[in-house]
Amino acid sequence: MQTNLADFIRNTADGDEADAILRKCVHCGFCTATCPTYHLLGDELDGPRGRIYLIKQMVEGAPVTRSTLTHLDRCLTCRSCETTCPSGVQYGRLVEIGRKHAEEKVARPLRQRALRRVLATVLPRRALFSPVMRLGQQVRPLLPRRLRDKVPVRQRPLAWPTEKHARRMLMLSGCVQPSMMPNINIATARVLDALGIETIVAPDAGCCGAFRLHLGYVDDALDDARANIDAWWPYVEQGVEAIVMNASGCGATVKEYAYLLRNDPAYSGRARRIVELTRDLSEILPAFEEQLVAATRRRGIQTVAWHPPCTLQHGQQLRGGVEKVLGALGLDVRLPVDSHLCCGSAGTYSITQPRLSYTLRNQKIERLKALEPQLIVSANIGCIAHLQSGTTIPVTHWIELVEHMLAAN
Incomplete structure (x- = not known):
């Protein structure tokens, strides 16, 4: 795909990245076969190829409309299209660039702005989210169905293992998981304990950054990434074997830290080391x-x-x-x-x-x-x-x- 970047994005990090990704696309359309929203809506603009065209027009200086933003919003960022693509188009990275610039050029309705701001403020902050979730669980039977769907039944927490082991791994506890389903983290620690591995949770580590990144609050998401690197780094220097991820959404984001912070001289090196250490549970347990x-x-x-x-x-x-x-x-x-x-x-x-x-x-x-x-x-x-x-x-x-x-x- 040939491109001619507009002045506002030419010779910028986003522009260079978008240009390289767009030039890999050969318009084959294989991606539409595995796109959930294209299956549902049957609209080319609600499939990866159509969204790629919208982003191409955007970075070439074409007007960005609310319709453009709507089609980008409808993308799940599931990245099934990346698995299908024979040309290796990194669509996930491209759509984040497209969303970032569309947000800058199109004013959302007030209701949308308010909802997204609340989500970006409450979900990543455990101190805010936990009491809200606890209250929701207490009154769950009284909630409207759509709201009740977001509030899982409260779990009775298992006991965290207390035995010390020579082998140690960090674990990201996450922002919403400890409140919604605490036994996922505890079960992880108990299984690793049975295998002779101690699980460590850095108290200052928090949201991986995914919520804010996908809602368009990119700078806030990068701050989340930096905060986690700072929280983990003392343990990295002490020689932990790995950083364990039991939420695949968090794992996918943390494995992008080196890319997200590639232009940050203070964090790029540490981010690469964090990515090297990050492992999903499914990468760790088969060896045991x-x-x-x-x-x-x-x-x-x-x-x-x-x-x-x-x-x-x-x-x-x-x-x-x-x-x-x-x-x-x-x-x-x-x-x-x-x-x-x-x-x-x-x-x-x-x-x-x-x-x-x-x-x-x-x-x-x-x-x-x-x-x-x-x-x-x-x-x-x-x-x-x-x-x-x-x-x-x-x-x-x-x-x-x-x-x-x-x-x-």
Whole structure:
């Protein structure tokens, strides 16, 4: 694709990046075959190729309209198109550049601005989000259905392991996960403890930056990234083996820190080291397969439906690790026919684009139910909460299932 950048973006970091990505696109349209919003709406501008054209026009100086912003907003950023693309177009990075500049040129309606500001302020800050979530859980039966869908039933927290080990790994506890589903983090620590690994949580680490990044608050998102690097760095210097991610959305974002901070001389080097250390659970546990088999036992669960989050299979390009571990533990792991497609959660998408989000959720639930599972497992807090709101089949994180199977329990 030929480009002729406008003066406002020529010779800038965003301009150079957008130009390089756009020139890789050969208009083949393979991406439309795996785009959830194109499937639903049938509009070329609601598929990756159409959005690429909109961004090309934008960086070449064409007027940016509210319609442009709407089509970019409807993108889930699931990055399924990246997995499909034969030319290696990094669409996820391109759409973030497009959104950033569209936000600067188009004034949103007041209601949209207010909603996005509230989300970008409350969700990443545990001190604000936790009391709101606790209150929501206390009055959950009284809430309207759409709001109740966002408030999972309160978990009774498991005990955090206290044994010290020579092997140590950091874990990002996240911003919403400790309040919504605290046992995901605790189960992670308990499983690693059973494998002889101590889990450390840096008290000053917080949101990975994904919420603010995808809502267009790029500078705030970069501050989130810097704060996490600062919080983790003393432990990195002490020699921790890895930074464990049990929320694939966070993992996909942290693995982008080197890219996001590439132009920050004070943080670019440290960001690269953080990326080198960052590992999803599905990258870590397959190496402990024999130990896990010896440490677990069957507890009534046989058939499991696995929903791989987009941030795991497309964002991080990780496939097969979860299935390998669960299969080794004697479970029948089944994937739906549309396992490559998004469930509609996509961070705040279920709040900002509820009609599309719930349609995708309902389609995904039907595919999962067709597998006749006893349990649905996933690897991202957003997917788990979103799917659970649409079915009576229990939905949980796969590491909680592994923890449940520990023989010591």
